[in-house]
Amino acid sequence: MLAEAVGNACTASRNRWHNRPVHLDDVWLRYHRGTPWVLQAVNARVEPGDIVVVLGRNGAGKSTLLQLIAGVLRPTRGRVSDRPAVVGWVPERFPADQAGTVTGYLRAMAAVRGLRPAAAARAVDAWVQRLGLDAFRDVKLPELSKGTAQKVGLAQALLAPPDLLILDEPWEGLDAATRDLVPGIVLEVVARGGSVLVSDHRGETVRLPGAATWTVADGTLTTAAPDSGQRCVVEVAVEAADLAGAVARLREQGHHVLRVREEVGS
Template sequence: MRLEDVWLRYQRRGPWVLRDTDVRIGPGEVVVVLGRNGVGKSTLLQLAAGVLRPTRGRVVDRPAAVGWVPERFPADQPFTVAHYLAAMGRVAGLAGPVADRAVADWVERLGLAPFRGARLPQLSKGTAQKVGLAQAMLRPPGLLVLDEPWEGLPRPGNWSPS
């Protein structure tokens, strides 16, 4: 995947958030975006994931299946964990039984079984982040984009995604 000469601003005459940005990410490559607050890291990730479109330039060869986990999981929705994940599996194009199996697998793998019936607003930030990761992985992504993936999760050693 490539971002070629990408520029972005949020308003027509607003300041440029990104300017003249070129990025190349190869298959199987892991990329970490570092920088101080306000320099456009989340904006860059949203462009890579297809959440935003560049004002100028282009994104080329983005995989068809992209898993996106935003920094702040939208936990204010009136769904249970199980209903949210099942619906997201169907949005991702998975047929009923395939979606149900993927949900069951990721719920088990991420330790979400005790929360299947919990409503999203009742979840801790860390548990909500796990639900966000599960929804991103229901359909195996060709590109997985995680914005602040460890935010709200226990320190390493207390939890492992494998």
């Protein structure tokens, strides 16, 4: 059902593009002169309506690539062009060590995004409720747990409907209920004609079937078109003693085992 929704959203968005593709033209980046290149000769484009999953091992440069596209970093060489007007960026770790409460912070960020007070209050209320932050409205940011702070990070990126949403490991630290919300949020952005880039090392992006895949390795970027086949995720509990056998049998049958976790029913 989700896969069908993805397909519909992608088709709908491609019919009403209002943005231009974001271009990465021969982008190189290193943090300091004399240090190795983190990214080399990256050429890619993100079309409106695209969902792109960025993969790569730890330290491969996924976050760097996402920050280049978000406009946080400037390429050492090359350029990123045609970035849309409204960009939402969710960093890997939300910086909770700052002044203010959850709603105070979100309203201030809404104002920074140019929302008038009434519109800012509406947007903040909507996202606070949707992301389950109601109980934390007046809690100071440094007192939030990692997962709750991450929800605030997600909310600030969505206060103004983004044309380009960039999610750096968005599932990290989130509770199961909020993790389930992320694919829906991604689809909403895409349905409006926006595009979404998301990095992931937990295998959660299987929840975004139809997404293109970019792999960062050794400073270079390899792009792959969306997988046309639709897949579903089935969570199966097996006896611990039969774990290895069950995984082997599933793989023999051509299924993709994403991960194995010890606890169940969380």
